[in-house]
Amino acid sequence: MSSPAKKILIVDDDHDFAEAVSSYLEAQDYVVVKAHEGREGLRLAKMERPDLIIMDIVMNERTEGFFTVQELRRTAELKAVPIFVLSSLYSKITDFGVPPDSGWLAHDEFFSKPVDMPALAEKIRQRIGEGEAKA
């Protein structure tokens, strides 16, 4: 028996970026769902219950991603879902004066955009395993 494929939610307002990343991950046998803004991401997260979330920061609002991460962390059933934050504007999170371990941002990994796809895929694999769990 094979368990269901691992699911990843990408929240990014740039449709092209989301399309490129999702195509790569789909090729790795992950199931990918896309949202293009924070609220939609939150809604999809609750509905789809992804195994991992990839989150952009600067969307319509400059810090939309941060607040979406906070909101996800406040949601009981989503608390434990790993969140990978991807951003091009901030090359390091300390720009915000928030220590990464303060729990405020509470993401699990940070990648700066453009992202090295094999490296991202490797981190995802380490975190949630292969896309389609082999029989």
Added chain:
Amino acid sequence: MSEPAERETIVIIDDDYAIRLSCKKILSKMGFRAETFEDGAQGLEGVARLKPGLAVVDLKMPGISGMEVIARVHEMDPEIVVVVITGYPTIDTAVAAMKCGAYDFLPKPFSPDELRLIVNRGLERRRLAIESRRAEVERALLKRRFVTFVSHQLQTPLVAIHQYLSVLKNLEHTEDAAAKRQQWFDRCLARTGEMQTIIKDWLTLARIEGDTLSRQRVKVDLKRIVADILATYEEMAGQNSVSLEARMPEDACCVRGDRNCLSVLFDNLIVNAIKYNKPGGKITVSGEAREGEIEISVIDTGVGIPERYRQLLFDEFFRVEDEGNKKTAGTGLGLAISKKIVSEMGGSIAVESEVDVGSTFRVRLLAYRAQAGEEDNNRSPDELTSEKDTDRGR
């Protein structure tokens, strides 16, 4: 008795009682709050406490010298204007006082009018200095914001292109990639186009701000400009299922200005009207000449602009984002550029809008006036459509 809230304070430091008394009287009558001190030490204490806009300082005083008072006042606040009173009106003392940072000097004896004149001039200078410093700070802030935003705006498409290319490279051997290759190349091209537009807009704005944009002042017929732009966007309007209409007066609508700038201005307004319209919508560009002014309105039947955004509309990088407009491409610089162009020409731009009904952008510019000796009325429409039409009278 009611007093103006921000009465300027003036400090007078002089050991001569008669001078203190008369200065206080004259300045109080002018509506200032005048405070007098009889020596440098008390005077400096008074300056520190009262934070005056201007100080009148006698150069020759017992104790701390007038020169030193000037220096110490400016240590506290370099924007306090200092006027010195000198009983030895020689070039030497005047020059020395100026070197110490005094704004001007009053040779004893002086008349009330001389005092009034010099105080008013000094305060005016202070006002200008403060204003220009504030403008500088604002410009610096804007510049910082500008750089951050433009970087992000350029980085966003660049990241998307990079991501497509890197995925294409990594997916080289899959069928999926082959199927998507063509589509993704098109997207990459579209995104490079986006970057080019950003850079173009950015440069236009920088040129307007740096005053290096061509400041040609020729006779330009807006009727002609509007017609040209509408013709250019016929196709884009068709793709968006909106119709374009020009409702311009019979006579020419001539203004004196820069042809390119005016084209950019109406181009921006018309493109916005198309982009923020709804399928089946309409765009009307109407013109009216009245009382020495030409008013051109770009009227759309589009999504409208919520009231809370209207004030921000002409700010750099501001874009109305809502559900309906998610995919509207743009740099957020168009209206900022438009406003700068209009201001530069001494005109005005305003917006009226109703959500879901549409928006009207109204541009008012001074009508072209023939130079002395020229007779410019009643010209036939044929003549006015000439692109080379300049200041030629008939």
